[in-house]
Amino acid sequence: MSKRFSTKAMQLAGALALLAGVATGAQAGGTLNAIVQPEPPILVLGLNGQAPTQYVASKIYEGLLTYSADLKPQPGLAESWSVSPDGLTYTFKLQKGVKWHDGQAFTSADVVFSADKFLRAVHARVRPILNKYVASITAPDDLTVTFTLKEPFAPFISLFGTDNILVIPKHLYDADNNYANNPANQHPIGTGPFMFDKWERGSSIVLVRNPNYWKAGLPKLDKIVFNVIPDSASRAVAFEKGDVQVLRGGDVDYVDIKRLEQMPGVQRTTKGTEMYSTITSLVMNERKPPFNNVKVRQAVMYALNRDFIVKNIFFGIGKVATGPISSTTQFYDPNVTQYKFDLKKAKALIAESGVDVSQTPIKILDYPYGSAWSRLAEYTRQSLQQLGFKVDIEATDAGGWAQRVGNFDFDLTFHFTDQFGDPAIGVSRLFLSSNIVKGSPFVNNEGYSNPTVDELFAKAAGATHEDERRQLYSQVQKILVDEVANGYLFENQNVTLYKDNVKNLISNGVGTNANFESVTVEP
Amino acid sequence: MNILFSAISKLAKALGVIFAVVVVNFFLIRLAPGDPASIMAGEAGASDPQYVARLREQFGLDQPLLVQLWSYIKGILHFDWGFSYRMKLPVLDLILDRLPATLLLMGAAFVFSIVLGILLGVLSAKTRYTGQRRWLDSVIVSAALVLYATPLFWLSLLAIILFSVVLGWLPAFGMQSVGVELTGWAHIKDVALHLILPTVSLGTFYMAMYVRLTRASLLEVMGMDFVKTARAKGVSASHVMRRHVLRNGLLPVVTFCGIQLGQMAGGAVLTETVFGWPGIGRLMFDALMQRDYQLLLGIFLVTSAMVVLFNLLTDLVYRLVDPRIEFEGGK
Numbered sequence: 038m039s040k041r042f043s044t045k046a047m048q049l050a051g052a053l054a055l056l057a058g059v060a061t062g063a064q065a066g067g068t069l070n071a072i073v074q075p076e077p078p079i080l081v082l083g084l085n086g087q088a089p090t091q092y093v094a095s096k097i098y099e100g101l102l103t104y105s106a107d108l109k110p111q112p113g114l115a116e117s118w119s120v121s122p123d124g125l126t127y128t129f130k131l132q133k134g135v136k137w138h139d140g141q142a143f144t145s146a147d148v149v150f151s152a153d154k155f156l157r158a159v160h161a162r163v164r165p166i167l168n169k170y171v172a173s174i175t176a177p178d179d180l181t182v183t184f185t186l187k188e189p190f191a192p193f194i195s196l197f198g199t200d201n202i203l204v205i206p207k208h209l210y211d212a213d214n215n216y217a218n219n220p221a222n223q224h225p226i227g228t229g230p231f232m233f234d235k236w237e238r239g240s241s242i243v244l245v246r247n248p249n250y251w252k253a254g255l256p257k258l259d260k261i262v263f264n265v266i267p268d269s270a271s272r273a274v275a276f277e278k279g280d281v282q283v284l285r286g287g288d289v290d291y292v293d294i295k296r297l298e299q300m301p302g303v304q305r306t307t308k309g310t311e312m313y314s315t316i317t318s319l320v321m322n323e324r325k326p327p328f329n330n331v332k333v334r335q336a337v338m339y340a341l342n343r344d345f346i347v348k349n350i351f352f353g354i355g356k357v358a359t360g361p362i363s364s365t366t367q368f369y370d371p372n373v374t375q376y377k378f379d380l381k382k383a384k385a386l387i388a389e390s391g392v393d394v395s396q397t398p399i400k401i402l403d404y405p406y407g408s409a410w411s412r413l414a415e416y417t418r419q420s421l422q423q424l425g426f427k428v429d430i431e432a433t434d435a436g437g438w439a440q441r442v443g444n445f446d447f448d449l450t451f452h453f454t455d456q457f458g459d460p461a462i463g464v465s466r467l468f469l470s471s472n473i474v475k476g477s478p479f480v481n482n483e484g485y486s487n488p489t490v491d492e493l494f495a496k497a498a499g500a501t502h503e504d505e506r507r508q509l510y511s512q513v514q515k516i517l518v519d520e521v522a523n524g525y526l527f528e529n530q531n532v533t534l535y536k537d538n539v540k541n542l543i544s545n546g547v548g549t550n551a552n553f554e555s556v557t558v559e560p
Numbered sequence: 561m562n563i564l565f566s567a568i569s570k571l572a573k574a575l576g577v578i579f580a581v582v583v584v585n586f587f588l589i590r591l592a593p594g595d596p597a598s599i600m601a602g603e604a605g606a607s608d609p610q611y612v613a614r615l616r617e618q619f620g621l622d623q624p625l626l627v628q629l630w631s632y633i634k635g636i637l638h639f640d641w642g643f644s645y646r647m648k649l650p651v652l653d654l655i656l657d658r659l660p661a662t663l664l665l666m667g668a669a670f671v672f673s674i675v676l677g678i679l680l681g682v683l684s685a686k687t688r689y690t691g692q693r694r695w696l697d698s699v700i701v702s703a704a705l706v707l708y709a710t711p712l713f714w715l716s717l718l719a720i721i722l723f724s725v726v727l728g729w730l731p732a733f734g735m736q737s738v739g740v741e742l743t744g745w746a747h748i749k750d751v752a753l754h755l756i757l758p759t760v761s762l763g764t765f766y767m768a769m770y771v772r773l774t775r776a777s778l779l780e781v782m783g784m785d786f787v788k789t790a791r792a793k794g795v796s797a798s799h800v801m802r803r804h805v806l807r808n809g810l811l812p813v814v815t816f817c818g819i820q821l822g823q824m825a826g827g828a829v830l831t832e833t834v835f836g837w838p839g840i841g842r843l844m845f846d847a848l849m850q851r852d853y854q855l856l857l858g859i860f861l862v863t864s865a866m867v868v869l870f871n872l873l874t875d876l877v878y879r880l881v882d883p884r885i886e887f888e889g890g891k
Contacts, residue, residue, distance in 0.1 A: 070738075075846070076846070078646040078647045078648070078850070079646075079647065079648055161601070161611065217618075217645075217648065218648065222648055223648070223649070237738075237838065238647075238654070238657060238658065238838065239658055239661070239836075239837075239838025239839070239842060239843065240734060240735060240736075240738065240836070240838045241734070241738040243738070262738050264733070264734070264738060264836070265836060265838075266733050266734075266836040267832075267833045267836060267842060268833045268834045268836070270717055270834070271717075271720065271732065271733050271833075271834055271835070271836060274717075274720050274721065274724065274725055274732050274733075275732050275733055277725055278724055278725050278728075278732050280731075280732055280733070433593070434849055435599075435849060436592070436593070436594035436598075436599045436849060436850065436851050437592065437593040437594050439594060439598060439599055439601075440593045440594035440595075440598050440599075441593060443598060443601070474609060475609060476598065476601055476609050476611075476612045477598070477601045477612075
């Protein structure tokens with residue numbers, strides 16, 4: 038009798054628990070395990086804009102807009118926006134009822150503070166744009182923000198994601214403009230779907246669900262754990278074992294990608310990087326011989342078999358570039374001079390140039406981001422040797438590389454750069470004469486200077502009609518290709534690997550840098 | 561009085577060594593191209609010489625080197641070890657946060673390598689000595705040679721693949737399971753499980769050394785006259801081994817202990833990297849890559865202090881093992 042009673046009691050208790058679970062709206066919940074590497078130094082965007090910080094902090098912070106796979110702006114913290122016909126006034130209407138993770142209300146004052154004071158002080162890419170183009174930023178009321186420009190700048194609307202103009206809490210940062218040393222940096226507060234929980238340095242960063250997120254019913258996940266695993270092989274093992282469910286581009290070596298994508302239960306995608314459209318380039322120092330001669334540069338382009346590079350050095354993960362603007366961005370123009378692999382033509386060009394390349398030994402500065410790049414340097418060396426160059430390879434680490442390239446202390450090197458959806462943001466910085474400044478890589482380090490190109494870029498940035506911009510960018514592409522301003526090698530593809538039970542991982546143009554609000558992990 | 565005097569002079573020499581390490585490294589790390597400001601600017605894609613100059617000013621890098629050195633030393637004496645501009649945290653906090661993990665790993669690897677190393681070395685020497693089961697001696701010596709010659713990180717990766725991926729017995733990386741809050745015994749068990757593979761990987765090389773050292777040293781002692789005398793008197797082999805041979809044969813092992821601890825204090829970077837173990841070895845490597853001068857110097861300070869300490873301890877242990885050795889300056 039008592040046995041039957043206790044069984045019934047247990048069944049009843051079980052049923053009640055199930056009901057209780059359903060009543061609280063328990064979605065699948067779950068924890069997503071990912072990898073962040075290298076470990077970011079700090080999680081406050083703006084103070085640091087590197088990829089690891091972006092990956093983690095894009096779940097904590099938000100910008101006014103986000104971007105779809107075809108690079109169209111989507112509502113973020115701004116529920117609607119409008120641009121005046123003359124292209125000078127941008128008005129954003131903000132979402133209602135948004136709260137910061139510490140409970141304070143989000144208002145337009147936060148947006149004005151973030152753009153006008155905070156980002157202007159700390160963000161290297163946004164600051165010059167704000168200083169050059171923005172006349173004023175005002176908040177007519179708590180839910181409206183207006184940006185007034187000095188001159189039209191069509192790409193301005195592409196700058197409102199978390200990697201550019203994001204929003205940070207005024208009530209924590211306005212008191213002291215020593216933003217870098219603000220103790221609030223150790224516990225980032227944003228408006229996003231996930232809140233910062235804890236950071237065990239050297240080990241992991243844990244984010245938890247924001248129960249008061251302004252989008253009802255989101256996020257779906259309970260927790261996201263970013264594991265810090267310093268060794269590439271160990272990261273591959275972690276994924277194989279199932280300790281980690283997502284590997285994004287750069288997490289493991291190309292060799293491992295090929296192996297892991299064959300495993301059962303693994304999905305692969307190259308979507309989600311349309312906003313960035315990264316391109317790999319060979320950078321030649323054009324201030325001194327032999328690369329100050331345009332025929333020599335053209336010869337180099339003919340001597341490099343870029344199909345081979347993509348297929349054999351980068352394991353087929355990439356697409357040969359036809360110019361310095363990626364085919365996945367707007368204003369791409371395929372009608373330019375094609376540099377098909379042709380050693381004879383390359384040698385003929387060297388002869389035509391009149392430069393005796395064997396007299397000026399050159400060094401390739403190895404790009405210290407993995408073994409594929411070392412192979413690329415070795416391949417380039419062999420190719421150039423066939424043209425008569427005397428080539429050596431110099432190794433360095435990331436800090437040394439940044440220093441040397443920033444000080445123009447190199448002959449040849451490689452890098453990959455993001456295009457951020459619009460040539461005015463990600464491409465022109467590599468070719469404008471005004472961007473020949475010492476102190477950092479990823480600017481016009483090769484020293485290319487052409488007043489026509491400068492003019493075309495400036496006009497295209499300011500033009501308001503898409504057709505006009507398209508025409509101007511086509512002209513610029515033709516010139517940059519003919520003069521080989523830099524050696525555009527291939528368009529990077531980032532392969533994201535994830536387990537079958539992870540859903541909705543990549544849903545827009547920023548891919549894994551999106552806020553993961555609708556990602557679910559099925560048990 | 562003599563002992564006190566010698567103790568003080570040893571301490572003074574130790575402090576002198578630590579001071580020299582810090583000063584030399586202060587200049588040495590500046591030889592590497594790049595500095596924290598240019599690295600941070602490079603990462604930000606900043607094209608702004610004024611921004612970099614302002615960063616340098618903030619970090620105090622624009623002052624003359626000797627002034628920077630002097631202010632650093634003054635800070636150390638006030639227990640202010642500097643500030644990591646990259647991580648925006650005080651250096652002392654960062655180091656103390658990661659030091660326990662390294663000490664745990666070091667301790668475990670040390671115990672593992674010593675216990676197993678001496679045990680196998682004794683076994684090996686004994687079988688050689690008594691003439692029974694000599695094949696055991698060959699097996700142990702060959703195994704020691706193979707383990708000594710094999711690269712540590714390769715062994716580690718193989719171990720991970722076997723025990724973690726294929727068998728699933730042990731975790732693949734980290735010091736504890738992430739995302740779960742464990743306390744008490746559950747936590748200790750969790751850390752212990754995570755500790756097994758890194759300990760074995762780190763300790764194996766040293767264990768192989770101990771096997772060979774112990775074996776060679778014991779064999780030498782076992783050939784001596786007093787051992788023959790003892791056996792002739794009728795003392796049992798194991799009694800002779802324990803009471804006479806081992807104590808005399810252990811000096812080289814003690815020497816190597818000091819060296820091993822010193823090496824591991826440097827923070828087994830390879831092991832910490834492969835296993836994602838959050839220790840100071842990895843911290844030092846990252847600090848070097850990022851040219852985080854203050855953090856790097858702080859770590860050098862800690863590790864050199866530990867090396868010096870272990871050397872002092874080794875000297876003490878010598879005295880214990882062999883009373884015939886004078887404590888330096890004891891006369």
